[in-house]
Amino acid sequence: MPSFEAELQVYWQGEPVFQGALSEELELGRQGRRDHSTLYQVQHGPPGARLTIAPRTNTDLSRRLVRLVPVAEDRVEATNVSSVNRLSVDGESALKPGETRTYILPVRFAVFESQIVVSYPEDPGSQLLSLASPASPPSPDHVDIEFDLSASLGLADQFSSSDAERLHNWLVGVTKVLQAASGSKEFNKSAARQLVGLIGFDRGQVLTIEPGQRWTQVAVHERGNASGVATLKLNHRLLAEVLKQRRTLWEARDASTADGGQRTAAVASPILDESGEVIGALYGDRRSSSRYAVAEISKLEAMLVEALAGGVAAGRARLRHEREAAQARVRFEQFFTTELSQRLAATPDLLTCRDTEVTLLFCDIRRFSNITEALGPEQTMEWIRQVMGELADCAANHDGVLVDFIGDELMIMWGAPTEQPDHAARACRAALEMSHLVRELDDRWRDVVGQPTELGFGINTGVARVGNVGLERKFRYAPFGASVNLASRLQDATKHFGVDILISESTRQAAGDGLLARRLGRIQVMNIVKPVDVFELLGDDDPTSCSLCLEYEAALAAFETGSLAESLRGLSSILDSHPNDGPSLLLLSRVVELLRKEDRTFDPVLELPSK
Structure with missing residues (x-):
């Protein structure tokens, strides 16, 4: 075995009492009662080399205290051979009786007033x-x-x-x-x-x-x-x-x-x-x-x-930094476009939680449970992966952030983490394109699914608390607040009105005049304190759509002012040319119900029965 050498120093009450080479196994301890060894000198004899570091009168210190063995150029092995004394070790837990450890040099042991230091050998010819x-x-x-x-x-x-x-x-x-x-x-x-x-x-x-x-x-x-x-x-x-x-x-x-x-x-x-x-x-x-x-x-x-x-x-x-940035881009690209992912990896402060105005879009597949029951698990996975994948790609093309994907529902956001002054218009244009895309997907899957693939979209604009709310193991960038809840409620309300896309009044105003939308009335939804005006997003300003908007809004205004007969005539005219128009059918049912009542006082706000 190779031999190694270290420097050994012993101190008593802070004063040096021994200095020498540690090149072999050496036991340190107190003099025994019949031990005539000289203090602070290494003695060789059976069972090995021994250094006495305390007189026999110092009974607090064990006669056999510690055994030291240099095991490498920079290490010493120490064994506490005492049955009672614990040795304090700088920077580490105490060496307990019977315990053996290997220490990196230099190392200092202390017990009562004795200190034992093992360090690298000094070279007197150098500094x-x-x-x-x-x-x-x-x-x-x-x-x-x-x-x-x-x-x-x-x-x-x-x-x-x-x-x-x-x-x-x-x-x-x-x-x-x-x-x-x-x-x-x-x-x-x-x-x-x-x-x-x-x-x-x-x-x-x-x-x-x-x-x-x-x-x-x-x-x-x-x-x-x-x-x-x-x-x-x-x-x-x-x-x-x-x-x-x-x-x-x-x-x-x-x-x-x-x-x-x-x-x-x-x-x-x-x-x-x-x-x-x-x-x-x-x-x-x-x-x-x-x-x-x-x-x-x-x-x-x-x-x-x-x-x-x-x-x-x-x-x-x-x-x-490059490795972390690459890992961050992989995480970010689950939610953001490649360009935005690179920017976020370089500027992670953009993900800090803050209050900001955003536009939220919720998208939900209708009759999802019925479809999955008919398709079975394997085909359902193939169908949902294609539908949601193409919808998410469409949103990304409009610079939307995919916040969440749960089963049959997508949540997409504009306006964060980077500023987008036209975030409401972007969301509306994305919803219109996604609505057209669903028709193409329906053509592809109608024979397999056995019924139409239809979606509802709810869009709202407002202030939300936005930031990374995930765990260390799982990144999650998401918005929170009433604005988020309202967007979700609007998506659900599309079923009551029989339309594809509902937007709030705040979204209508923020999106500007470039998009056609008809006002459907005021609604009250669960967990939202104030009633909100809602609009159907039509997008195309063709003569037929424009005429429908004008006629419906006139019938709605008559209803809200209590002119039920006038509203009934307007709705009858609309349904002659648009017999399946969901908002007109819903409003007609409300007018007829009021006409049947003797007490015709009413609140024009529509209270929805669920979220």
Whole structure:
């Protein structure tokens, strides 16, 4: 098994009492009653190495307290061998008696007035150096370089051709890293290549920090003619400080005998997410060679590594934004057009809940239960998918938002999330086109369905509370309020009037004069306080439709003023030429009912029996 070494320090009441190497299994604890071991010295003997950290008079501390084993360059295994003492651990829950855990270095244990610290071994021939400022979180749109290149390269006084070439190559390298962000694998590889080719390291690595503070290599590039690169080990002490300080650090240190007596050097710069948390590191190392007589890393090289790390961080942030935007577009395209989905993915604030004027359209298939019973499940699914699919496409062509689709009903909205000054007119034009489309669908399915495919449309314009009201797992953009309820009630009212499309007075006014609509009267619907004027949307202003509107509205006016005989004559004339006109038949039934009563006082408002 490979051997690892860590630094062990013991403190009593805050004062250092022991410092030494931890290179083997070592047990720590109090002196025993007949134990003549020397305090704060490692003793070797059966059953193994032992360090006494408290005198026998300190009976609060167990004679056998903790066993430590270095298991990796950056980890130590700790076993609480006491039967009574719990060891406090910085940043983690206590190590209970009998429990074994592996810790990332450095780690500090505490029990009563004793503290035990296990850290990376110190190298007396080196020190860690750092840039003055911590690294900055990335912006996915651009990379800010926080240092003065001209000052660093001495451009202000002596701009040599070699400096110019080096600056040019560096800028090209950073650009390549950013351009490579179209795919995460190539992106990381490009960054590792630039550490070698641009700055001159023997090896460049992109590392990520995994749960438990484990550094994982995601990309590596090595200089082809560099010898002994494979033997270079990660400097975990350096990486631990990068994680702690969130800034670029580098070190030049004397290599061990295994490194052939040469000097090695390493630099690491943190890769941050947009919240400033360390998510990885850009790591470069080299050893002295004929190319580099010394292995030391200059401040300028460390700055270049930090600039590259900033590019990596910005590229990662952009990749995440693009991935989230793509996921958002997939969600949005269930409700919005492709163009609007792209806009919403880029500007999600448009989905914030707010009060705004919108136009709502409810569409419902009539006699749906009878049809599904006759068709059976399989054909019903095929029929409903085609009908609702083509209606939804039609609404999308008029820039409507598909809010909901439940069985035989569609709910579509205009005016949000983006402003549409003509939202009422758009909804009306969409309803007219959908009404014509239903006739085509009926021709296709009449033989299969066995009865007409007919729809009712209710449209209302008003202020609603609109926004994303869904859950994290399920997006749902929807309006709420009385305006929504009224649109639903109008759809249901189409059955009472025998018409295809009913619109409210607010929609009639907002849509303008370009659409033909006849007033059908005032109605009172459930859960809506005030009566509302309703209109049948006809659309075409052909002479027949215009004449029908004039004649009906005259008969309605006579009815509302109590001139029942005049209203009866007008309705009789209409039904001679339009015998199946639903509104005229309904109004005629109301006139006849009143004529039969002795008390002819009445309220012209029609109260509908259901929603």
